[in-house]
Amino acid sequence: MLDIKVTKTETPKAKPAKDDPLLFGTIFTDHMFIMDYAEGKGWYDPRIVPYGDITLPPAATIFHYGQGVFEGLKAYNAVDGGVNLFRPDMNAKRSNRSSDRLCIPEIPEEDFVQAIEELVELDKDWIPNEPDHSLYIRPFIIGTDPFLGLRTSAYYKFIIILSPVGPYYPEGLDPVGIWIEDDYVRAVRGGIGEAKTGGNYAASILSQVKAHDEGYSQVLWLDGVYRKYIEEVGAMNIFFKIDGKVVTPMLNGSILPGITRDSVIQICKEWGYDVIEKRIDIAEIEEAWKNGTLEEVWGTGTAAVISPVGKLRMGDEIMQVQDGGIGELSQRLYDEVTGIQLGKVKDTRGWIVKI
Ligand code: PLP
Ligand code: COI
Numbered sequence: 001m002l003d004i005k006v007t008k009t010e011t012p013k014a015k016p017a018k019d020d021p022l023l024f025g026t027i028f029t030d031h032m033f034i035m036d037y038a039e040g041k042g043w044y045d046p047r048i049v050p051y052g053d054i055t056l057p058p059a060a061t062i063f064h065y066g067q068g069v070f071e072g073l074k075a076y077n078a079v080d081g082g083v084n085l086f087r088p089d090m091n092a093k094r095s096n097r098s099s100d101r102l103c104i105p106e107i108p109e110e111d112f113v114q115a116i117e118e119l120v121e122l123d124k125d126w127i128p129n130e131p132d133h134s135l136y137i138r139p140f141i142i143g144t145d146p147f148l149g150l151r152t153s154a155y156y157k158f159i160i161i162l163s164p165v166g167p168y169y170p171e172g173l174d175p176v177g178i179w180i181e182d183d184y185v186r187a188v189r190g191g192i193g194e195a196k197t198g199g200n201y202a203a204s205i206l207s208q209v210k211a212h213d214e215g216y217s218q219v220l221w222l223d224g225v226y227r228k229y230i231e232e233v234g235a236m237n238i239f240f241k242i243d244g245k246v247v248t249p250m251l252n253g254s255i256l257p258g259i260t261r262d263s264v265i266q267i268c269k270e271w272g273y274d275v276i277e278k279r280i281d282i283a284e285i286e287e288a289w290k291n292g293t294l295e296e297v298w299g300t301g302t303a304a305v306i307s308p309v310g311k312l313r314m315g316d317e318i319m320q321v322q323d324g325g326i327g328e329l330s331q332r333l334y335d336e337v338t339g340i341q342l343g344k345v346k347d348t349r350g351w352i353v354k355i
Pocket of ligand 2: 301303
């Protein structure tokens with residue numbers, strides 16, 4: 001158990017106005033959590049301090065070689081008046097798996113969750129109450145060694161910041177358009193694709209800019225070898241409903257193992273759907289679209305929640321999914337997942353941690 005020292009801000013900021021659209025990730029709360037690591041000493045000095053800039057040596061590993069990992073989860077104002085976290089243990093586990101891949105020292109899962117709980121408890125008045133709003137939690141670990149040689153850092157910082165957010169996409173729950181990238185790739189097997197680390201996102205920005213310019217919200221990545229098997233979207237995993245079955249790319253080492261993905265698979269199975277995790281050739285999706293069996297497409301993610309996809313652009317072809325609206329299963333999943341998160345739907349799976 002961490003002994004977290006708390007220094008409260010003496011100048012609390014004004015909370016966002018009720019009608020503030022809370023554009024994703026633009027506003028931050030009054031406090032942040034920081035813990036340091038030094039080789040031979042381990043993790044030490046866990047503390048909550050006023051939110052603010054941090055000072056780092058310009059030679060720090062994170063700036064040059066990207067040795068860092070991050071996580072994303074949310075806190076919700078529940079209908080019973082309490083504060084809910086959704087499966088934070090899964091974030092703690094995934095953070096450690098990402099860290100293992102990047103040679104970053106692990107953080108005990110219970111310490112990771114405790115730090116989140118204490119920070120959120122302190123800043124819980126920042127959790128918005130409006131529908132589809134929540135407090136986004138961004139834990140991250142960075143290598144801070146002031147050394148330009150390439151090696152694992154001897155020093156790290158584990159930091160958690162909080163941001164009250166509205167929907168990730170300006171579309172809200174309205175279906176988004178997805179651009180299938182057939183030129184660049186995001187990750188390859190054996191690389192760092194399944195780790196939540198900045199490099200994967202840096203690799204995706206150029207395509208995302210291109211997609212945005214063409215009026216699409218995000219990029220759907222194909223595999224880095226054959227350039228035809230579906231991987232995931234820039235900030236979410238992807239699901240298809242084809243001829244009554246739920247189909248999603250299997251975890252293959254280059255896809256982020258999404259916690260929402262895992263939850264949706266479990267829920268769909270409990271609802272009696274056949275859920276198939278497999279390698280999906282993009283040609284199968286095109287075929288299903290052509291013969292009318294592509295019933296629904298949606299993305300899953302912490303920021304994106306359940307995000308219906310209305311159209312997919314592939315080369316010169318634009319595949320509109322049915323009438324381009326929200327599919328029945330996508331809507332049902334959205335209601336179920338957000339219902340559990342807000343405490344409106346009974347948590348039968350032990351996913352909610354109350355603060
Ligand atoms: N894939 C990528 C690349 C992501 O950034 C995210 C978001 O975290 C996801 C998938 C979905 O993961 P999760 O459901 O754990 O948020
Ligand atoms: C999340 O959904 O938590 C993410 O990390 C995606 C990010 C691009 C906002």
